Amino acid sequence: MSRPVKAIGLMSGTSLDGVDVALIETDGENVAAFGPGRTYAYAEADRALLMRALEEAKPLTDRSARPGVLAEAERVVTERHAQALAAFLAEFPEHRDVAAVGFHGQTVLHRPEIRLTVQIGDGPALAWAIRALTPAPGPALVYDLRAADVAAGGQGAPLVPAYHRALAQGLVKELALPGPLLVLNLGGVANITWLDGEADPIACDTGPANALIDDFMKARTGVPVDRDGAAAAAGRVDETVIARLLTHPFFSRKPPKSLDRNDFREWVAVHGGLDAMSVEDGAATLTALTAACVGAILPHLPKRPATLIAAGGGAHNPTLLAMLRERLGVEVVTADAVGWSGDALEAQAFAFLAVRSLRGLPLSFPTTTGVPRPMLGGVVIAAG
Numbered sequence: 001m002s003r004p005v006k007a008i009g010l011m012s013g014t015s016l017d018g019v020d021v022a023l024i025e026t027d028g029e030n031v032a033a034f035g036p037g038r039t040y041a042y043a044e045a046d047r048a049l050l051m052r053a054l055e056e057a058k059p060l061t062d063r064s065a066r067p068g069v070l071a072e073a074e075r076v077v078t079e080r081h082a083q084a085l086a087a088f089l090a091e092f093p094e095h096r097d098v099a100a101v102g103f104h105g106q107t108v109l110h111r112p113e114i115r116l117t118v119q120i121g122d123g124p125a126l127a128w129a130i131r132a133l134t135p136a137p138g139p140a141l142v143y144d145l146r147a148a149d150v151a152a153g154g155q156g157a158p159l160v161p162a163y164h165r166a167l168a169q170g171l172v173k174e175l176a177l178p179g180p181l182l183v184l185n186l187g188g189v190a191n192i193t194w195l196d197g198e199a200d201p202i203a204c205d206t207g208p209a210n211a212l213i214d215d216f217m218k219a220r221t222g223v224p225v226d227r228d229g230a231a232a233a234a235g236r237v238d239e240t241v242i243a244r245l246l247t248h249p250f251f252s253r254k255p256p257k258s259l260d261r262n263d264f265r266e267w268v269a270v271h272g273g274l275d276a277m278s279v280e281d282g283a284a285t286l287t288a289l290t291a292a293c294v295g296a297i298l299p300h301l302p303k304r305p306a307t308l309i310a311a312g313g314g315a316h317n318p319t320l321l322a323m324l325r326e327r328l329g330v331e332v333v334t335a336d337a338v339g340w341s342g343d344a345l346e347a348q349a350f351a352f353l354a355v356r357s358l359r360g361l362p363l364s365f366p367t368t369t370g371v372p373r374p375m376l377g378g379v380v381i382a383a384g
């Protein structure tokens with residue numbers, strides 16, 4: 001192992017729930033130690049602004065353009081990240097000597113088929129803000145981590161597989177979990193990494209995870225979450241709807257493949273029949289859809305996974321975990337149960353990727369994003 005450094009990852013995911021901040025010690029190949037992780041929730045007004053930004057980003061063709069509300073959204077995203085980092089370093093002053101910060105930003109549009117992915121968040125402005133929070137020379141900041149992959153013809157997502165692989169190496173040794181492993185992130189969108197010993201990891205997005213559930217719950221109850229899957233547990237799954245929704249051509253495509261947060265919104269609005277369902281039945285059907293979409297990836301994998309490790313916010317939803325067990329017929333464990341942090345995993349991954357970027361190591365691979373060759377990535381603002 002090269003000398004590990006302290007790195008912080010900052011992630012604002014597709015669920016638009018807040019800014020995740022996490023610290024790890026890493027050399028970009030292995031993880032020497034996990035530090036703390038925190039989520040700083042967006043206020044309702046910020047969330048509404050980001051929702052509008054997603055709408056207004058739809059016609060973008062230039063990834064640097066910030067028309068309409070996007071300029072304000074970028075300013076707010078940058079400010080919330082600076083505030084989140086300030087709060088984190090105030091709580092953990094012993095980590096002000098951090099060497100690297102990975103800044104994902106907020107994806108507002110993802111169209112890899114036209115080589116376009118747009119993450120808002122002003123790297124130079126955040127680097128400036130970080131200078132005031134850390135002793136000189138301060139950390140290097142790495143941002144815009146998806147652009148190079150997409151420009152080279154890759155999907156630009158998911159990027160966490162390199163991190164999943166690093167973590168799984170330790171796990172296989174320590175816990176002797178039966179493989180192959182499937183690491184499942186249940187954020188706004190769901191993505192998987194399939195890991196089998198020395199084989200190249202296979203990764204892709206699988207379909208919606210919480211975004212559709214959150215939007216449905218917000219529209220029907222005013223609260224954008226089905227807390228602990230309570231509504232879904234009380235409802236009845238409409239299997240006809242699930243079967244109809246799974247006819248979308250995305251599900252027959254082999255990995256690598258990736259999604260925009262809202263790719264299934266219209267499809268579900270047209271084919272889901274949710275308006276006619278009770279809150280419980282709608283929640284149950286959308287939760288089962290998430291599990292069924294993960295099931296739909298299994299035929300595309302070289303070998304059936306023996307263990308599924310669930311991470312991301314959806315891992316807190318016991319109804320969803322039960323549906324995954326039932327539909328996939330695999331052992332389902334949570335990331336926390338294997339000693340990882342399900343809530344901090346993505347932010348940790350961007351800390352890890354920042355260090356990889358600084359060391360000139362690839363972030364993505366032909367089997368994870370479909371990029372033609374292992375790909376470097378990230379824009380670096382050096383310390384000092």
Ligand SMILES: Nc1ncnc2c1ncn2[C@@H]1O[C@H](COP(=O)(O)OP(=O)(O)OP(=O)(O)O)[C@@H](O)[C@H]1O
Nearest residue numbers: 013014015187188189210227228312313314316317
């Ligand atoms: N106790 C809970 N019960 C049910 N759902 C929950 C619970 N806690 C979190 N969630 C869901 O998890 C979501 C947040 O997940 P997470 O933070 O992993 O998403 P993200 O990182 O924003 O998304 P992505 O991984 O797609 O970028 C919330 O929007 C909510 O729907």
Ligand SMILES: CC(=O)N[C@H]1[C@@H]2OC[C@@H](O2)[C@@H](O)[C@@H]1O[C@H](C)C(=O)O
Nearest residue numbers: 014107110157158159160189191346
């Ligand atoms: C374009 C984009 O931001 N994609 C996100 C999104 O949220 C989950 C899934 O879709 C995943 O592909 C990706 O995030 C994770 C962190 C990734 O790149 O691995």
